[in-house]
Amino acid sequence: MAEIETFDNPHPNRDYVITHVAPEFTSVCPKTGQPDFGAIEIEYVADKRCAELKSLKLYLQSYRNVGVFYEDVINRILDDLVAALSPRRLTVTGRFTPRGGMHSIIRASYEGSRPQ
Secondary structure, eight states, rough: OOOOOOOSSSTTTOEEEEEEEEEEEEEEEETTTEEEEEEEEEEEEEESSSEOHHHHHHHHHTTTOOOOOOOHHHHHHHHHHHHHHHOOOEEEEEEEETTTEEEEEEEEEOOOOHHH
């Protein structure tokens, strides 16, 4: 996967919500080999670091040819973002387009500690 770059949070003493939406996320179903499409929403409260958008976009695009189930990809994205950012809290939501008459929404969250 591509590396998620960061920059210093310009307001580390304040809780504020950052939301990034990637409306054209693509991966591959590991069972059928068919493409999966969806929107990924990343919502977090930064601590010392924020995600740099170009690297985040390239990171998400690196899943384009990866065979991965929805549940796994959302948790992988969460783990990689937590490792890169060490946020106060972070939620990743995947809203996947319908397949076979059903669509899926997968949400995974992390709750960090508040600064002293």
